[in-house]
Amino acid sequence: MADRGSRKDSPRLTARGAATRDRIVATTADLMFRQGVAATTLDQVVDACGISKSQLYHYFPDKEALIAEVIAMRKHRMVSTQKPQLDQVRSMRDLERWRDWLVTSRRERGEPYRCPIGSLANEVAGRYDDARRSLAGIFDTWQGLLADGLARMRESGELDPGTDPRELAVAVIAALQGGYLLAETMQDERPLMVALDMALDHVKAHVRAPVANLTQSDN
Amino acid sequence: MADRGSRKDSPRLTARGAATRDRIVATTADLMFRQGVAATTLDQVVDACGISKSQLYHYFPDKEALIAEVIAMRKHRMVSTQKPQLDQVRSMRDLERWRDWLVTSRRERGEPYRCPIGSLANEVAGRYDDARRSLAGIFDTWQGLLADGLARMRESGELDPGTDPRELAVAVIAALQGGYLLAETMQDERPLMVALDMALDHVKAHVRAPVANLTQSDN
DNA sequence: GGCGAAATGGACGATTTCGTCCAGTTTATG
DNA sequence: CATAAACTGGACGAAATCGTCCATTTCGCC
Structure with missing residues (x-):
């Protein structure tokens, strides 16, 4: 089964970290579904997830990578x-x-x-x-x-x-x-x-x- | 025939003005067709048309109005x-x-x-x-x-x-x-x-x- | 308990983008 | 040709947005 790269790029990943990461992707997917990709701001994602900016860039190098995960x-x-x-x-x-x-x-x-x-x-x-x-x-x-x-x-x-x-x-x-x-x-x-x-x-x-x-x- | 409002909102419109206006709409339409609405910047429109910012806002109150014309x-x-x-x-x-x-x-x-x-x-x-x-x-x-x-x-x-x-x-x-x-x-x-x-x-x-x-x- | 790595918070900077402003030019018309 | 209005150029401001940085807390493991 082809690994999607979700778990591979981050060498070690805590249970909490994995949960946060998944939550970010799910929340972003929902936002992008409702308002579109371009219209979905990273700040919106941050707010909707209740996290801070550094999380986003801790788990994803940039917006495009986040889109890929979505x-x-x-x-x-x-x-x-x-x-x-x-x-x-x-x-x-x-x-x-x-x-x-x-x-x-x-x-x-x-x-x-x-x-x-x-x-x-x-x-x-x-x-x-x-x-x-x-x-x-x-x-x-x-x-x-x-x-x-x-x-x-x-x-x-x-x-x-x-x-x-x-x-x-x-x-x-x-x-x-x-x-x-x-x-x-x-x-x-x-x-x-x-x-x-x-x-x-x-x-x-x-x-x-x-x-x-x-x-x-x-x- | 229902007037689309293209000519009505600007009381007087010179031949040159009408041409510029049409060119803005056509160019914007083309840009939005190729890269999408959100991805199309007003600055891109300005550059592609060879006009300046004030033209855009002379003919259209905001981006949404321009989209409507497109x-x-x-x-x-x-x-x-x-x-x-x-x-x-x-x-x-x-x-x-x-x-x-x-x-x-x-x-x-x-x-x-x-x-x-x-x-x-x-x-x-x-x-x-x-x-x-x-x-x-x-x-x-x-x-x-x-x-x-x-x-x-x-x-x-x-x-x-x-x-x-x-x-x-x-x-x-x-x-x-x-x-x-x-x-x-x-x-x-x-x-x-x-x-x-x-x-x-x-x-x-x-x-x-x-x-x-x-x-x-x-x- | 203690140490290193992961996870987090939030301020900050650089750039982009929407929209404004004003001074100068061209055009229509008496 | 004179005047008013339409038209134009480009600098400027404010806000949004992407991405960075660093100090702090939590977790995994010995």
Whole structure:
């Protein structure tokens, strides 16, 4: 398993130190999620964490390194929430459950219509190339988790043998991201749902045609 | 026609003044497109325009007003480039032409994989609510142009009578935006093309089913 | 307990950035 | 051509922001 570099660069790290460090990253991630990377000040981080400036520079050489850690945390968090859901995908029904879970879990937490990864990517992609690459890796991993599920659907005969799970996964994640952007901008969750419905219809279009009963109305 | 306030707030405006003002907006728009809103400094704008600080504050009360003008310009530019294309949409073939034009025109200009409106929206949506509303209006207009084309396709009988052009347009624009985001992050235009192909397949799924030959494979 | 390293607090400096001010120049118009 | 208003240049101030420094406290370990 590839070490993210969180623990390696600081030779020795006390339990308290590790806790503080993690708290800094988590708090910064939250601030950057809500107001953006550039708009998040190190002084804000210091205040929100209840620490002093020297801590920040004790654990991170500069702001860019802190951003890198935030991204690493986002990857870890994405995998730990998405993997359990996507690993269970074996049918269209499971995929619909995943879609519903995406929408309802966001709604329940009262979070803004925004993807923690997508919004990050949009802001830093043209500015910090290392960050951009890391975020590309996150998207790649995400698409991989989804593609694995689609591959299972193909192997089990639900999807057409000619289906490319990877390409399908790219399309679905793109729809998800675009749906988030429109939903946030218009302050309305319907664009997100519409986009996800399109994506799932697109997957459904690759369902192996049943021998009879072609006229069923789906959705 | 709703005046955007470009000419109204300055009672008299010399030809030279108007030219300078427009140049400021255009240059700022370009800088913000390439490096983001927060990362674009007023001093950078001053340097890039070859003007001095007082001009900026002669024409615009503050940075937020300048951002507002940039957004207004983006709307104008979007309409002037998208409307000629989308007004001609009367069939799936036209829609495919629009898709190809989107991809190739970006490629020819050597621009980054980024939507001038989407990237703007992602950055300011959670920060300046006025800007967010304006951008929502742009998306709404854009979707309207596309929906009109889809409505023509429905009226001419190419699309199913039960089709909702507006909802379809939302889905297509979402795919476009998500495709842009993935393309920029992964530095690869394929996600954009995959997303647009999905969107067009989704429209195609609403093509009125021919009376016979139901088992045709689309795509 | 004692020693060295890690962890912490908070002031401080350098730079950037937004916005102001005022003196000088150009333009429109009688 | 004279005058007022639009236009312009560039220095300047105030605040924000990144990053540094050093004294002090806490922790790990013998």
